[in-house]
Amino acid sequence: MSIDANVSKSLDAVQQAVSDGKLTAAAADNIRAWLTEDRYEVYRDEVIEHIVGGKWQKLDDVYWTIIPFGTGGRRGRMYPIGSNAINDRTIGESAQGLADYVVEYHKGQKELSCAIAYDTRHKSRHFTELCAGIMAAAGIKVYLLDDYRATPQLSFAVRYKKCDCGIMVTASHNPPSDNAVKVYWSSGAQVLPPHDKAIIGKVMSCQQIRVMPFDEAVSKGMVEVVTDEVDKAYFEAAAKCAFEGPRDVNLLYTPLHGVGAAAVVPLAKRDGFTNIEVYGPHEEKSGDFPNVPGHVSNPENAAIFDEPIKYAKTKGIDLILATDPDCDRIGIAAPKTTDTAGEWRTFNGNEIGAILAEYVLSKRKAAGTLSPDHYIVKTLVTTELTRRIAESYGVRCVGDLLVGFKYIAEVIDREGPDQFIYGTEESHGYLVGQYCRDKDGAVAAMLMFELAAELKSKKVSLHDYLSDLYRKHGYHRETLINLVMEGSEGMAAMQRLMKSFRTTPPESVAGIKIAKVRDYAAGTITDTATGKSEKLAGPTGDLIILDLAEEGNYVAVRPSGTEPKIKLYVFTRLAPDQSSDLVQADSVLSQRLECLEKDVRQYAKQNG
Template sequence: MNIMYICVKNEATRSDILQLVNEKNIEELKKRLLKRMEFGTAGLRTRMAAGFSMMNDLTIIQTTQGLCQYLLKNCPSVKSKGVVVGYDGRHNSERFAWLTTTVFINAEVPVYLYSRVCPTPYVAYAVIYCKADCGIMVTASHNPKEDNGYKVYGSNGSQIISPVDKYVAKSIEENLAPLITSWDASVVEKIPLRKDPYNDILKHYNEDLKKLCYFRSVHTFTYTAMHGVGYPYVIEACKVFGVREPVPVVEQIMPDPEFPTVRYPNPEEGEGALSLAIDTANANNSSVILANDPDADRLAVAEKLEGGKWHIFSGNEIGALLGWWSWLSFRQKNPDVPASDVYMLASTVSSKILQTIARIEGFNFEETLTGFKWMGNKSDEYLKAGKTVLFAFEEAIGFMCGSSVLDKDGVSASMVTAEMATYVYDQGLTLYKQLENIYQKYGYHISLNSYFICHDKDVIKRLFDDLRNFNGTGKHPDTCGPYKIKYVRDLTVGIDNSKPDNIPTLPVSKSSQMVTFTFENGCVATLRTSGTEPKIKYYTEHKPDPQKGLDKQSTQHELEDIVQCIITYFLQPEKYNLQTRVS
């Protein structure tokens, strides 16, 4: 890394602002300088550019100064326990990580700074292993190449949640003036307060990974890192699991911040993002694709079906498979552990398939708000109470297998999936056929999820405000086209009319939009904003009801019609100028 380049104030971003001034581009200057990025439970994530509302050297320094002062005041042990800092392969990620480290070291706080790019779960794991008071990962995950981010973990190895985010945000506001020392990253190389955790974490992470291994896998898989950091870490994990090294998508295995072969570096986007992986798998007679996103905390799975067509599993489908497998393999190894001491979790917008399995098998299911920060912290509570947390997932292809990492982890999930697939194939089945078996045993859970893009926060607020006044002031809709709505839960304003007192059991957050409709026919639909992307997302799930004459096919058709009604009557893309998703 060119240390001298970041030992001075950044002339590139200064020049950008001066150019806007010379051009008299007042509107752009207002966007850049009159609003600051909001620090929340997701930390920071936005475009890299000059200005207080963007990711750049100055805003990284300001954020870190505020976080550091919060920790010194509220966790004085940070002076001895330190913090963990990691980064992915995006533009400026290493640079931002070094500036972050500089601020902490100048405050005499030890820093475990990775010497190379690493998966996000390696930071979550290292916080616990190193007994640190905090972790920071510089990553924008699967966002476009123009973005970067700053994710913060607490001392329990899980992402921070409210009210800690509010306290940190306040501390940032109180420490905006950049110290001269904060710009000089050369201190990172000179002071012994900086330690490299790479070798220790690589060793101990993989030793803990053995807890998830039940038998050796010999099936051949295709793997893509999506131009991210995952490949060398997956190779190490393969050695632990006895999995053959996967067939790599050569064009995508090395970190490349330009993401040259994909429009979006997001394996969740489907066949468009996985086209090279499919070509590689076809050429190598491989029937299963495992795909990590660029920071390797998420996992996509695809399988070649009879006839040569590829099925790309949704996050809910993978969740069903891994939930089934987690219970089956745990039960075989631990037949005497009471089911009442075992937990699985899922976010409220994810499929309720785990809840159904739990009801039949006897273990516990916990629903949380959207995001692994909630599932991670809830898992930590259960672990401290002596319970076993087997699995957690969210529909956005995030999976937590076991509890060594209290966050989604695409590395461990890829290995568990590889082992599960080998077991399934040994039974003469495929993953797709096994999924069908799961649904036949526990009931079909049919989902249809997608999103619209909107970059204007005021428009998004107006859309949701219009929903809250759909039938007059303060009255949510009671129908959506021909479909009657039975219950409405609004976690932005704190209403749930399925409860006697109308108060929801899940936490309320005024800073994010989230409304759930339960229809009289049993379908559940949630509309929410993304915490990290300019998206309005919708999530729907419907279950067949033989008493109403609804089999799988008719349920699918009814769900598709309900979704179309939601788009037509609630989202109204033309009215609010929403952009459709592009794969």
């Protein structure tokens, strides 16, 4: 049977699968393209094999949409075929689209360049060579960090080598099944408007992927390995973010099987820390993440600290710090008192962000280097405690931002890097300094180590340090609810739920009335009592915030830009005069959070 006959038979089978309800119409459209269009020819046989094998659910999963660019680039599950999977075609389209746009944008410029780095995930090195070969074929020189390196080091490399763009091959904290590319512009930040939409246009219209073999690109000088050079410059720049103070502290660090040890440990030692131990069971660089719960290396997950805490209690450790696989985010755990063998507790991203804000601002104030012109930056779904801390130091807080550190980077360049102090987002990402334009786990770790040493010298626990902030600014508690909705059915449910929050939000949650609805897609703020809407100042994006009648209590809702889920951020607060007794305050807000989560989940179940 000829190829044409095989294709014809497969097209008939696809149509029958749609009629039988085994395949969505959207998936069928994308499969037809992969069966008939020349650009997908090399994948045709494998698509046909899936059709012959009746693998309709898998085909629907990997074809029901075209994998999008989200807040962190193009990310998803790896599979050899599929428009909704990470594979040579979707990664190749991403790199080709970027290359085509860069060449077009800089028309006439003779020398163009791109920095590329990769992490420990499966196929990261393979995708790196593919991206490098595509850039080289387009006449764009590649500066390659040819070893496992952190995402912030890639951001730094783009700026340091004065590149026109950058590519980081990583899926951050996603499961082992996933990979991705994060795309950077010449600023060292992930791509922003108008570049992002223009690049997406090139990606979606990509016909031919032109690749120069990697070895040929190296031999022609189109790929230059700059690992040692960039490492040296990065550590020199990052070390300038350090503050003076005690260094006597016992530290346990876990890279969670990722790249972090090559950044965190050298920087910490350069800053004077000698008692830092890498946690053995998590030291192996492995895309399987074998020794973490669920094989997901996410520092937001308190369970990853369970085994390290048991170990730390026997070793007199003062602080445990983890970085995610590409080392742009951190998580921490510390003893609740100064007794290292006693009870321990982890900190969430908002708590870490507030602690680091207080530490950095207090150090800058002591040095006499703060003014009303200085500012910190946060996102709309990051705790307002950070804003209150900044205002207590007479420093501005720019916080009307959508989710994504690229928006923090945009503010830095818009407002001026010389006045920038600190950037934070609730998902455990933090930045100080001007050396890069993405969150940096290594520098955040260094600052947290410094604070731990300072507090140890004063016989104060990190938890007490946070408690003092609560007494001063009011007790804040937050939680994150993830509603996972996979596949085409999940996407439909996500769209229904977001529409419901916009048009028929709940009247109250946890017994507190919803006073206003902020819709950042429509650009409106609606008073629920009167039904009147006004123009909402701020960014435009798929984000809804439900403001409760009690000040400081609200729920933010958004679809994830990198994973198939809706995220609900729940914020609660008590005023300072209600926060002197933190045990009582915690009891009040714990009960409120429990009721809020119950009510929100029930609403989502009914409307999703």
